[in-house]
Amino acid sequence: MLQIVTSLTSSRDRTEAALVYLTSAVAKRGISYSTVDLSGTIGYHSPPPQLVQSCSDSGWLNPSSITEADWMDAYLPKIEGPGPVLFSAQFSPDVVFHARQSVRCKRRYPHIVTAIGGCALTGLSAEQLEFTSRFFDLVFVGYEVDKALDWLMGQKEGSSARRPVLFSDGPPDIEPDYSLVELRSGVTVYSGHGCYYARCRFCDYPSRSNRHVFYRSPQKVATDLRQVADLNPRVSDITLTQDAYSEKQLRETAAAVAMEGPEVPYHVMFRAEPWVNRDLAKTLAASGCTEVFIGAEALDDRILNVLGKGVTTNHIVKALRALSGYVHVTVGLVLFVPGVEERWLHSQEKTLASVIDIVDEIEPEILTVVNGSEFANSARKYGIRLYADDHWVNDSWCFGLSQDIPWTFENSDSLGLWLEHCDKLKDLCVGRSRGEYWERINRVRERIMK
Numbered sequence: 001m002l003q004i005v006t007s008l009t010s011s012r013d014r015t016e017a018a019l020v021y022l023t024s025a026v027a028k029r030g031i032s033y034s035t036v037d038l039s040g041t042i043g044y045h046s047p048p049p050q051l052v053q054s055c056s057d058s059g060w061l062n063p064s065s066i067t068e069a070d071w072m073d074a075y076l077p078k079i080e081g082p083g084p085v086l087f088s089a090q091f092s093p094d095v096v097f098h099a100r101q102s103v104r105c106k107r108r109y110p111h112i113v114t115a116i117g118g119c120a121l122t123g124l125s126a127e128q129l130e131f132t133s134r135f136f137d138l139v140f141v142g143y144e145v146d147k148a149l150d151w152l153m154g155q156k157e158g159s160s161a162r163r164p165v166l167f168s169d170g171p172p173d174i175e176p177d178y179s180l181v182e183l184r185s186g187v188t189v190y191s192g193h194g195c196y197y198a199r200c201r202f203c204d205y206p207s208r209s210n211r212h213v214f215y216r217s218p219q220k221v222a223t224d225l226r227q228v229a230d231l232n233p234r235v236s237d238i239t240l241t242q243d244a245y246s247e248k249q250l251r252e253t254a255a256a257v258a259m260e261g262p263e264v265p266y267h268v269m270f271r272a273e274p275w276v277n278r279d280l281a282k283t284l285a286a287s288g289c290t291e292v293f294i295g296a297e298a299l300d301d302r303i304l305n306v307l308g309k310g311v312t313t314n315h316i317v318k319a320l321r322a323l324s325g326y327v328h329v330t331v332g333l334v335l336f337v338p339g340v341e342e343r344w345l346h347s348q349e350k351t352l353a354s355v356i357d358i359v360d361e362i363e364p365e366i367l368t369v370v371n372g373s374e375f376a377n378s379a380r381k382y383g384i385r386l387y388a389d390d391h392w393v394n395d396s397w398c399f400g401l402s403q404d405i406p407w408t409f410e411n412s413d414s415l416g417l418w419l420e421h422c423d424k425l426k427d428l429c430v431g432r433s434r435g436e437y438w439e440r441i442n443r444v445r446e447r448i449m450k
């Protein structure tokens, strides 16, 4: 019997699309399976302290950090063999814990076949994937679940010495059957993947091997929402996943959902493009969309330019004005951008003050420099020092199996500028941002003061 092991970091009150697609693909083939649900076992924002390791620690990309980490076993149930095991990894801590679980399975059942897939693998470097492959028989990167199953079910016990990394670049090759999983109050529904813009300097998208842009049929998305609503009327929140909606796909999806009329509130995220207007806001609201996340990243044209965001402050402000009043609007900001000047930050404060009343929530995130991004590839050019072991702005975690690279500024004056700016932003965002964001910024401050 095949065992599907879920992500440990996924939320206990949300049903992830990845699990729905996996179980649907397995059931379609008539493979008998069971699910080991580990969701909520560890908090993404409060991981076990052992996982948080500096890049100068001995456990960094060291196999013994996983093979000898007995402490992890307290978080992991025993998996009964000898059938194959398929691990689903949403975030980097999942990769580490699943690797440990795979090691345990193989100690107990030396011929067991194990595979790992999921979005946590997408952003890993070749070196990290090679390292991960030491613990599994298959590392699967991509969406075509059937390809992974072909390989996995084709393996006979003991025939899995190759340890390959398998890439796929197409969309999922099956339709999801939500009746196969427990539907919780929140559900994610896959609406496509890939980004038509693909030029943000902080994003790994430009260097991904898989840059196929796929928009799922709006009718199929609407049918999924109907399916979810019919199966569990108590579902109160659906997230439509899509890296970057085009105007056409967004409008057609909203129209299809409105026609289907499932009456489950849903939320989406999209870029603050010039096409975001009041008519779109009305269309979204009429279809049941209640929340929109806009990854604005900055509210000053010069900072947006450093980030390579491809929209202007005017576009963002216009989009926020259009959406306000129709949907709950959350704005993502990226803090600690390199190469900024004090006057740019002052201008950002002024713009934020001018729109704060029409924004429901702000998510101020510290910049993460990720594998494959322009910031990582040409760090010096942007004033970024990678793998810093002192005064780091963002350190990595998970023994080097995270997509994030520890970094700090080349010019330490930038730190002082940003910390001062963060104090002002925090005052502006009172009642509109969660405390955990500011706590993270305080930890940066504390490290620097040491």
Ligand code: SF4
Pocket (backbone or CB within 6 Å): 195, 196, 197, 198, 199, 200, 203, 204, 205, 206, 243, 244, 271
């Ligand atoms: S951050 Fe978003 S919009 Fe920018 S390149 Fe990445 S996926 Fe595209």
